[in-house]
Amino acid sequence: MSVRAKFRCRSVETYGPNAQQRTYRFGAVADDGIPENQRYARYTPIGELSISVDNPDVVFEPGKCYYLDFTPAED
Numbered sequence: 001m002s003v004r005a006k007f008r009c010r011s012v013e014t015y016g017p018n019a020q021q022r023t024y025r026f027g028a029v030a031d032d033g034i035p036e037n038q039r040y041a042r043y044t045p046i047g048e049l050s051i052s053v054d055n056p057d058v059v060f061e062p063g064k065c066y067y068l069d070f071t072p073a074e075d
């Protein structure tokens with residue numbers, strides 16, 4: 001079973017030497033009248049995600065939406 005959610009990047013916090021380390025905060029999309037967002041909001045009405053990265057190639061833009069896929073992993 002796999003599950004796909006749609007999240008919007010709400011903020012980015014930089015820290016560490018040269019502000020290379022970042023913490024991104026995401027929230028589940030809301031029903032804003034866009035048909036796809038209405039579908040996701042119906043099944044994932046509330047959700048938050050916070051991730052910290054130290055990789056300059058990983059960049060998320062505040063205000064932009066991203067899909068988040070959950071797929072079972074083997075132990």
